[in-house]
Amino acid sequence: MKLNAKWWALAALVVAVGLFQALGGSQYLSLEAIKNSQAALQSATAAQPLLAAAVYFVVYVLATALSLPGATVITLVGGALFGLGWGLLIVSFASSLGATLAFLASRWLLRDTVQARFGDKLAALNEGVKKDGAFYLFGLRLVPLFPFFMINLAMGLTPIRPWTFYWVSQVGMLAGTAVYVNAGTQLAQINSLSGLASPSLIAAFALLGVFPLLARKLMDALQARKVYRGFAKPKTFDRNLVVIGGGAAGLVTSYIAAAVKAKVTLVEKHKLGGDCLNTGCVPSKALIRSAKFVAQVKKSPDWGIARAHAEFDFAEVMGRVHRVIGQIEPHDSAERYRGLGVDVVQGAARIVSPWEVEITHDDGTVQSLTTRAIVIAAGARPFVPPIPGLDQVEVLTSDSLWSLKTLPRRLLVLGGGPIGSELTQAFNRLGSQVTQVEMAPRLLAREDADVSEAVMQRFAQEGVDVRVGHAAKRVVVEGGEKFLVAEHQGQEVRIAFDQILVAVGRQANLQGYGLQELGVTTGRTVEVNGYLQTNFPNIYAAGDVAGPYQFTHTAAHQAWYAAVNALFDPIKKFKADYRVIPWATFVDPEVARVGLNEQEAQAQGVPYEVTRYGIDDLDRAIADGTAHGFVKVLTVPGKDKILGVTIVGDHAGDLLAEYVLAMKHGLGLNKILGTIHTYPTLAEANKYAAGEWKRAHAPQGLLRWVQRFHAWRRGA
Ligand SMILES: Cc1cc2nc3c(=O)[nH]c(=O)nc-3n(C[C@H](O)[C@H](O)[C@H](O)COP(=O)(O)OP(=O)(O)OC[C@H]3O[C@@H](n4cnc5c(N)ncnc54)[C@H](O)[C@@H]3O)c2cc1C
Numbered sequence: 001m002k003l004n005a006k007w008w009a010l011a012a013l014v015v016a017v018g019l020f021q022a023l024g025g026s027q028y029l030s031l032e033a034i035k036n037s038q039a040a041l042q043s044a045t046a047a048q049p050l051l052a053a054a055v056y057f058v059v060y061v062l063a064t065a066l067s068l069p070g071a072t073v074i075t076l077v078g079g080a081l082f083g084l085g086w087g088l089l090i091v092s093f094a095s096s097l098g099a100t101l102a103f104l105a106s107r108w109l110l111r112d113t114v115q116a117r118f119g120d121k122l123a124a125l126n127e128g129v130k131k132d133g134a135f136y137l138f139g140l141r142l143v144p145l146f147p148f149f150m151i152n153l154a155m156g157l158t159p160i161r162p163w164t165f166y167w168v169s170q171v172g173m174l175a176g177t178a179v180y181v182n183a184g185t186q187l188a189q190i191n192s193l194s195g196l197a198s199p200s201l202i203a204a205f206a207l208l209g210v211f212p213l214l215a216r217k218l219m220d221a222l223q224a225r226k227v228y229r230g231f232a233k234p235k236t237f238d239r240n241l242v243v244i245g246g247g248a249a250g251l252v253t254s255y256i257a258a259a260v261k262a263k264v265t266l267v268e269k270h271k272l273g274g275d276c277l278n279t280g281c282v283p284s285k286a287l288i289r290s291a292k293f294v295a296q297v298k299k300s301p302d303w304g305i306a307r308a309h310a311e312f313d314f315a316e317v318m319g320r321v322h323r324v325i326g327q328i329e330p331h332d333s334a335e336r337y338r339g340l341g342v343d344v345v346q347g348a349a350r351i352v353s354p355w356e357v358e359i360t361h362d363d364g365t366v367q368s369l370t371t372r373a374i375v376i377a378a379g380a381r382p383f384v385p386p387i388p389g390l391d392q393v394e395v396l397t398s399d400s401l402w403s404l405k406t407l408p409r410r411l412l413v414l415g416g417g418p419i420g421s422e423l424t425q426a427f428n429r430l431g432s433q434v435t436q437v438e439m440a441p442r443l444l445a446r447e448d449a450d451v452s453e454a455v456m457q458r459f460a461q462e463g464v465d466v467r468v469g470h471a472a473k474r475v476v477v478e479g480g481e482k483f484l485v486a487e488h489q490g491q492e493v494r495i496a497f498d499q500i501l502v503a504v505g506r507q508a509n510l511q512g513y514g515l516q517e518l519g520v521t522t523g524r525t526v527e528v529n530g531y532l533q534t535n536f537p538n539i540y541a542a543g544d545v546a547g548p549y550q551f552t553h554t555a556a557h558q559a560w561y562a563a564v565n566a567l568f569d570p571i572k573k574f575k576a577d578y579r580v581i582p583w584a585t586f587v588d589p590e591v592a593r594v595g596l597n598e599q600e601a602q603a604q605g606v607p608y609e610v611t612r613y614g615i616d617d618l619d620r621a622i623a624d625g626t627a628h629g630f631v632k633v634l635t636v637p638g639k640d641k642i643l644g645v646t647i648v649g650d651h652a653g654d655l656l657a658e659y660v661l662a663m664k665h666g667l668g669l670n671k672i673l674g675t676i677h678t679y680p681t682l683a684e685a686n687k688y689a690a691g692e693w694k695r696a697h698a699p700q701g702l703l704r705w706v707q708r709f710h711a712w713r714r715g716a
Contacts, residue, residue, distance in 0.1 A: 010109045017066060029063075029070025031190065034077055038187055045081045052081065057094045064098025065105070067149035071095070072180060079184020087181040088174075095177065096170040099152045103165050106156025114157050116607060116636065124575070126159050133160040134168045141172025224537050227519065231353045239263050239371040241566055242357045244349040244513065247274020248552040249543025250377035251332055252559035253566075258341035262567050265369060266342050267349035267359050273332035274379055275544070276552045277325060279399050284422055286324040288586050290317045291429035295462070295588070302625050314407035314430060321402065351376075351514035354536045373538045373566035376526055377559070378513065380506040380544035389475035393482050396501040398423070408432050412484055412497035414472055416443040418585040420503035421455065425587050427501075428464045435465040435495050437486055442468055444585060447646065448597045454629065454648050455587055467495065475500070508545045530575040532562045540566050551583055580664045584653030589629045592652035594660045595644030596634055608634040608643055611669075611696065613689035615649040620680035626650035631689040633659075633669065640668030640693060651682055658686045669693045 020026070027033055034041075045052040060074050075095070078087040115122065129136065137155060140146045155165055183190060243254045246268030257264035271278045293310065300308035330336060334344040347361040351374060359367045382397035384390070396404070398419055409432065413424045416438025428434040436443070436459070442452035443459070443466065459466050470486040470493060477483075483494045508525040510516075520534050521527045525548075526541040533540055542562040543555035558576055565573040584592040601608045613631045621627040629649025635642055645659040662672060673690035677683050 006109050013066070013105070013109075017068065020066075020068060026069055029068070029073050031073055031076075031192070034073055034080075035187060035190075038080060041077070041081060053086070053090055056081065057090055060091065060094035061098040061101065064095055064149070064152075065101035067102050067153065071148050075177065075180040076184035076187055076190065079181035080187040084178070084182050084185055087184065088178055091177050091181055092170060092174060095148075095173060096166055099148070099169050099173075100162060100166045102149060102152035103156040104162060106153040107162075110153075111157050123579070129158040129160050133158065134164050137165065137168045138172045141169055142175060224535075227536050228354055231355070234355055234370040236370075237355065237372045238369045239265050239343075241265075241373050241375060241563070242267065242349070242369055242371040243375045243377055244351070244357070245274065245377035245379055245543070245545070246272040246332070246344070247377060247379045247543060247555065248276050249379070249545075249555035249559045249562070250274070250375070251337065252556040253375045253377060253542060253563045254337065254342040254344075255340055256560055256563035257567060258337075260564075260567060261341075264342055265345055265357075265371075266337065267345050267347055267357070269346075269348040272334060272337075272344070273329060275398075276555075277328060277332055279402055281552055282325055282328055283321045283402050284398070284419070284426070285586060286321040287317065287430075288422060288426045290320060291426040292588060294431075295429045312430075315405045317430065318402070318404060349513055351518055351520075351539070354518065354538055373540065375559075375562045375566055376515075376520075376534070376539065376541040376545055377543045377555070377562075378509040378545045380508045380550060382502065383505045383507040384502050385472075385504055387472050387474060389477070390500075390502075392477050393475055393500060396499055398503060401501065408499035410435070410496060410498045412437060412495060412500045413503060414484070414500060415503035415505070416440060416445070416466075416468065417503065417505065418444065420501075421459075421585060421587050423501060423503060424464055425459060425462070428459075428462060433463075433465075435467060435497065437467045437470045437472060437484065437495065439471045440468065444591065447585075447591060447593065448599055448632070450630075450632075451591055451597075451646060451648055454589060455591065458587075458589060467493075506544065506550055508547065510545070531565045531569070531573050532558060532576055533565065533569075537569070538566070549578075549581060549583075551581075553583075554578075554581060580660060582656055582660045584656065586653065589626075589649050590652035591646070591648050592656040593644070593646045594656055595642065595663055597632075597644055597646050598634065601634060601643065606643065607637050609637050610634060611689055611693040613685060613692050615682075615685050618682065618685050618688065620682050620684065621650065623680065624650065624682075626682075631655075631685050633689050633693065635669065635693065638697075640670045640690075640697075641666075642668065647685070649682070649685070655682055655686060658683065 056078065060078070062068075063074055064071055075091050078091040081087070082090060115126075133155075137151070137160065140151050240262035241254070241257045241264040243250045243257070243264065243266045246266055250266055250268070251272070251274075254264045254266040268274075273282075274280075276282060290312075294312070296303075297308045297310040300306070334346070337344050345359055345361070345367070347359040347367070350358045350360070352358050352368075354374075355370050355372070357369050357371060357374060359369065361367065382399055384395060384397065401423070407430055408427065411427050411432040411434045413420050413427075413434060413436045416436060420436065420438070421443055424434050424436040442449065443456055444452050456466055456468075467486065467488070470488045473485045473487055473492065475482065475484055476494075481496060482498065482500070483496050484500065486493050486495060508522075510522050510526065515522055515526065518536070520536060520539060525544075526534055526546050528534055528541050528546050531540075532542055532546065540562040542558035544550045546558065561574055561576045580594060582592065582594040584590060596604070596606060596608070598608070598610065600606075611633045615621050615629040615631065616627045618627065621629075626649065629647070629652065631649075632646045633642060634644045642659060642663050645656065645663075647655050647659075649655070658672065661667070669690040672686055673694055675687065677687045
């Protein structure tokens, strides 16, 4: 309904302007016509000056609000009729008001459509306008080269505030208006509009226009330099770059730096490879694989194997986990990185000045390095909330878990996010009796409700005791037995356990290496701008320590930007691009997502259509005994442009890659449908989802005609 009203209004506007042109309206606004009627207009104005001013004001507002051509001529008339002083006053208000009306009309009629269609491409522009919109507008207004009506309409499509638009327009147009109103006082001598503003005047205006923006940029630069006050900048540097932390972010940063021949030192205080290799992705995925094997053996009749039995020792499963880490370790080893040209140093780094890092080696010796730039890649650690009584029991986290030798009998997992859910299912499958406690009403709350439902159903089938809507209050130990007391629907519930694994989130490592002493701005993470710069422009941060995502692939992605910006600013720097970020949660069924899901689209007010394909229908999934889950694609209404995809099912993380590529390179569902997918593979699910979309968007009218055509060919 709303859309219809807008289209009607737009059509009415186009018709009105078209009629004005068709009926020769613009000829009344030509220089010649105005000069011919100058005498009559002047005598009418002399007779009734107030009425003349009011009529002139209304005509001016209407002409500019409707974006009719002739604003320059009307301005000249203002000078001819009212003189420089009054003319300038009237024209200044009338043109600003008319411009604002045109701006509001463009915003109401077109902005939603334009932003929905090109929003992702306009993101940087929107951001720029939000920050510096007044300066841009001021510059545009001062330079009479930019058509007045175009600025009004274009600005209406941006996020600039109407009041800002109004007053900046009024101030910005004042000088140009004065020139034209003044020229109007000599209307009889004017023979053409083009010569009114000389090139030198336009150039002067242009300079005046860009001056405030330049001044603002200069102020920003000076502000940024202010943080360095009190620090002596070395004349020469030992390194181009020092990187603190040898996890995914630090390794990739130093690798890129070495690849472009910079002198780079990578400092790691614990183990190269960081969380992902040693306590995160790698061990968890290895454990999940063993647990999946056990789960499959238990369900052997599903594959036509009447009896199969998995006999195992948990310590051996953990042994395999460590062997897997060992096998991958060489990828992240000091030897490999030294071979690539990185100076790898084992020790704890501390930033002592914006250009100096102190490294305490394991043997206690201290080394000091001066450096042009620093990248902080110090990662994050598990957050253990201050729950009363928790200190009475041994708390397992994703850091300490991997040294377990015996399987916990009753394991309580606190946290229903990705890490908590992955470990819940793995331990449950290996034989622990797992209770998973989550405060929110469902697991994996960032995903859509149908995704949580699929995972929770499977957990329940496998015997996990999932307690959602339970807020942990305290831990008590009574008679040697441990309990978590949680609040559920206003009641206290006691849950017995032998061991507790806390997985309620991860907090950035911000303490103990000089950030506070130096004055690096931090909140929950190190605060960085789009270029990953901290408030010290030569100090950057990437990975979990900077956020906003906490994945290995986003850490590596940011690392590229941090390295390149740290080494090449101010010659060239790049804004980190977060438009297409995929991730997966490796529960069974796997959950993978890129872009928006439904709850995010609704929260952001993004219109969308949903296409769903059930993997229970897929030949390969049926053959594999994994016929469950779905592919859910969100698209722009009426278009095949992909806004986001969620896949639930076996190998969802791998299947997602096709959609990640499509979104990154702007390929729509038609392109996926037109691509041959190998039969029989799980990847066909992607194509079938595209097929579902196509079926729902088949051109019914055209098909009816084609049906008639076939009937005619049959002679029917
Ligand atoms: C159980 C679990 C499972 C996960 N699974 C996945 C997954 O499947 N996929 C995925 O993408 N992500 C996963 N993650 C997240 C992933 O591990 C992190 O996002 C990634 O490791 C972040 O890399 P980073 O380089 O920012 O930090 P880290 O890997 O934490 O590296 C930081 C390094 O800095 C060092 N350091 C800190 N301070 C100093 C100092 N002052 N001097 C010297 N060195 C210092 C630390 O010792 C550490 O080695 C998982 C995490 C966990 C805990």
